[in-house]
Amino acid sequence: xxxxxxxxxxxxxxxxxxxxxxxxxxxxxxxxxxxxxxxxxxxxxxxxxxxxxxxxxxxxxxxxxxxxxxxxxxxxxxxxxxxxxxxxxxxxxxxxxxxxxxxxxxxxxxxxxxxxxxxxxxxxxxxxxxxxxxxxxxxxxxxxxxxxxxxxxxxxxxxxxxxxxxxxxxxxxxxxxxxxxxxxxxxxxxxxxxxxxxxxxxxxxxxxxxxxxxxxxxxxxxxxxxxxxxxxxxxxxxxxxxxxxxxxxxxxxxxxxxxxxxxxxxxxxxxxxxxxxxxxxxxxxxxxxxxxxxxxxx
Amino acid sequence: xxxxxxxxxxxxxxxxxxxxxxxxxxxxxxxxxxxxxxxxxxxxxxxxxxxxxxxxxxxxxxxxxxxxxxxxxxxxxxxxxxxxxxxxxxxxxxxxxxxxxxxxxxxxxxxxxxxxxxxxxxxxxxxxxxxxxxxxxxxxxxxxxxxxxxxxxxxxxxxxxxxxxxxxxxxxxxxxxxxxxxxxxxxxxxxxxxxxxxxxxxxxxxxxxxxxxxxxxxxxxxxxxxxxxxxxxxxxxxxxxxxxxxxxxxxxxxxxxxxxxxxxxxxxxxxxxxxxxxxxxxxxxxxxxxxxxxxxxxxxxxxxxxxxxxxxxxxxxxxxxxxxxxxxxxxxxxxxxxxxxxxxxxxxxxxxxxxxxxxxxxxxxxxxxxxxxxxxxxxxxxxxxxxxxxxxxxxxxxxxxxxxxxx
Numbered sequence: 043x044x045x046x047x048x049x050x051x052x053x054x055x056x057x058x059x060x061x062x063x064x065x066x067x068x069x070x071x072x073x074x075x076x077x078x079x080x081x082x083x084x085x086x087x088x089x090x091x092x093x094x095x096x097x098x099x100x101x102x103x104x105x106x107x108x109x110x111x112x113x114x115x116x117x118x119x120x121x122x123x124x125x126x127x128x129x130x131x132x133x134x135x136x137x138x139x140x141x142x143x144x145x146x147x148x149x150x151x152x153x154x155x156x157x158x159x160x161x162x163x164x165x166x167x168x169x170x171x172x173x174x175x176x177x178x179x180x181x182x183x184x185x186x187x188x189x190x191x192x193x194x195x196x197x198x199x200x201x202x203x204x205x206x207x208x209x210x211x212x213x214x215x216x217x218x219x220x221x222x223x224x225x226x227x228x229x230x231x232x233x234x235x236x237x238x239x240x241x242x243x244x245x246x247x248x249x250x251x252x253x254x255x256x257x258x259x260x261x262x263x264x265x266x267x268x269x270x271x272x273x274x275x276x277x278x279x280x281x282x283x284x285x286x287x288x289x290x291x292x293x294x295x296x297x298x299x300x301x302x303x304x305x306x307x308x309x310x311x312x313x314x315x316x317x318x319x320x321x322x323x324x325x326x327x328x329x330x331x332x333x334x335x336x337x338x339x340x
Numbered sequence: 341x342x343x344x345x346x347x348x349x350x351x352x353x354x355x356x357x358x359x360x361x362x363x364x365x366x367x368x369x370x371x372x373x374x375x376x377x378x379x380x381x382x383x384x385x386x387x388x389x390x391x392x393x394x395x396x397x398x399x400x401x402x403x404x405x406x407x408x409x410x411x412x413x414x415x416x417x418x419x420x421x422x423x424x425x426x427x428x429x430x431x432x433x434x435x436x437x438x439x440x441x442x443x444x445x446x447x448x449x450x451x452x453x454x455x456x457x458x459x460x461x462x463x464x465x466x467x468x469x470x471x472x473x474x475x476x477x478x479x480x481x482x483x484x485x486x487x488x489x490x491x492x493x494x495x496x497x498x499x500x501x502x503x504x505x506x507x508x509x510x511x512x513x514x515x516x517x518x519x520x521x522x523x524x525x526x527x528x529x530x531x532x533x534x535x536x537x538x539x540x541x542x543x544x545x546x547x548x549x550x551x552x553x554x555x556x557x558x559x560x561x562x563x564x565x566x567x568x569x570x571x572x573x574x575x576x577x578x579x580x581x582x583x584x585x586x587x588x589x590x591x592x593x594x595x596x597x598x599x600x601x602x603x604x605x606x607x608x609x610x611x612x613x614x615x616x617x618x619x620x621x622x623x624x625x626x627x628x629x630x631x632x633x634x635x636x637x638x639x640x641x642x643x644x645x646x647x648x649x650x651x652x653x654x655x656x657x658x659x660x661x662x663x664x665x666x667x668x669x670x671x672x673x674x675x676x677x678x679x680x681x682x683x684x685x686x687x688x689x690x691x692x693x694x695x696x697x698x699x700x701x702x703x704x705x706x707x708x709x710x711x712x713x714x715x716x717x718x719x720x721x722x723x724x725x726x727x728x729x730x731x732x733x734x735x736x737x738x739x740x741x742x743x744x745x746x747x
Contacts, residue, residue, distance in 0.1 A: 129581065130576040131578075132581075155566075159567045167559060188347055
């Protein structure tokens with residue numbers, strides 16, 4: 043599934059990103075370049091700083107140090123008057139959209155309203171226009187709703203458009219999060235553990251769907267993922283974080299044979315044993331999931 | 341799906357239009373029922389017109405506060421501040437006693453009711469932004485405390501800046517709306533004796549407010565308020581500028597208050613700081629909560645119930661209560677009879693509001709007519725719901741869909 047990406051200019055460049063929470067250094071001088079059109083995975087043990095790194099790109103956390111730029115424009119960089127520090131909504135309107143590790147839908151709103159919120163940054167209507175329902179506001183609302191329906195069809199939720207988001211099944215909620223992120227028309231999609239809690243079959247479907255989106259929608263994807271099958275299957279580039287430090291960065295094959303990575307996952311001395319394994323035994327799926335769904339495993 | 345509409349979106353808009361027509365019909369029907377009240381009032385000799393007009397002003401205030409508290413979820417305990425600003429705004433612009441008018445700073449053509457109302461509207465919105473900007477970074481309880489402070493400071497400012505505001509005596513001779521000439525030499529006047537005309541005027545203003553607010557809620561901005569109320573971080577990540585969305589809610593809420601303030605000033609013709617005590621903020625909030633926070637029609641009913649109790653029933657029920665006390669001469673309870681015979685219910689108003697609120701919160705936390713969405717949020721079982729769904733997850737159905745679906 044891995045496609046060759048031409049080495050264009052990176053769409054996202056992070057330089058020496060550090061985040062300190064009090065005495066804890068969650069992310070320590072991480073550099074990361076993401077090639078346009080690629081799928082990049084960030085992996086690492088729990089607490090390695092992956093989500094913190096994500097939140098800094100999305101503008102939710104301000105890095106303690108470092109610079110982040112997107113398509114050559116700074117998202118965060120410098121301090122004082124010359125510095126830039128964009129808010130999450132500004133990052134979104136530049137073309138970065140995200141999903142959350144623990145699903146954060148607007149639970150009491152309908153499915154289609156969730157997608158319409160995702161379109162917020164692409165719409166213009168203000169208070170006065172909304173009260174007068176001017177022609178341009180109405181046209182915008184019509185277009186937004188048309189687009190929202192086609193996005194929902196794209197992720198396979200077209201028939202549930204009017205249900206309340208919290209009444210969707212778990213897999214559908216994940217799908218809706220993706221649709222909501224796509225609604226802002228991003229060129230970089232940040233997916234935080236998109237297959238968490240899914241059974242193997244759902245995971246396979248989600249993996250294929252991520253690759254499909256990348257091809258059909260001209261997306262660049264940055265992924266946090268625990269499932270090594272997913273990571274190795276679709277990533278052009280894999281970066282490994284451990285205790286906030288980037289310990290490896292390269293193709294899937296390079297990373298999986300890196301002794302430091304094996305050590306981070308399995309402990310010291312595991313590197314020698316690793317030859318017996320095809321891939322490092324990462325925390326793939328909890329065994330209970332498969333027990334609960336006998337026959338779900340293809 | 342067989343449908344006469346080209347797309348589902350078109351069908352949705354057509355459905356909405358139909359629903360809005362139905363709702364408009366109901367609102368107009370309700371308004372028509374209210375509109376005949378002045379005839380009943382004089383026919384039955386009820387003599388309550390002077391009470392109903394302020395009640396309607398309070399309905400408009402409650403509608404405005406509902407934008408801030410019900411839609412955007414920002415607890416504002418100092419809403420009276422904008423009511424003061426609107427009322428004094430009208431006084432400053434139109435009263436011949438106004439410091440500004442006496443210095444010739446207000447052009448002649450602005451010194452009448454309607455321009456003053458429009459200006460007060462804008463003025464209150466601007467103050468909404470000024471007071472909102474530094475406070476909206478705060479969350480929940482902290483915001484409530486700061487707004488409480490503003491609600492106290494603003495009326496105090498008008499008391500103490502006596503050079504401009506004439507202190508506790510206030511400003512009189514505020515302009516009334518100009519008469520509307522009718523064909524045949526008659527006219528619709530708005531002086532103090534034209535209570536009926538005032539009643540209809542406030543009713544019309546209320547209808548316009550309902551119209552504007554429902555449209556506002558059903559728009560990009562209304563959606564962004566709901567999103568912020570549900571999950572602020574997710575809302576920001578979806579491209580909503582949360583600070584400006586909250587500021588808009590504050591400003592729009594304040595503007596309705598300013599609007600109501602200037603009408604009130606035009607009706608009573610005199611403003612003084614004692615009209616705008618802290619309790620006004622609380623009464624308006626009680627109206628919103630009792631009626632059904634977030635549901636505009638519930639809020640209207642809540643405002644009418646509390647307003648009519650506050651201004652009419654407390655007085656009217658005192659007489660039967662006193663009469664009952666006089667009848668109660670049975671010896672063991674004569675002390676109660678004596679107490680009831682002289683008791684004035686007006687002094688218990690706040691006790692009764694308090695009891696009513698406690699009961700409502702215990703029995704119907706969403707208010708008398710809860711907004712379906714707010715009720716779902718308040719019940720707080722969102723997470724349980726998701727868990728249930730996970731347990732009941734149907735593997736076969738999902739597999740069938742994935743096999744034939746987007747995989």
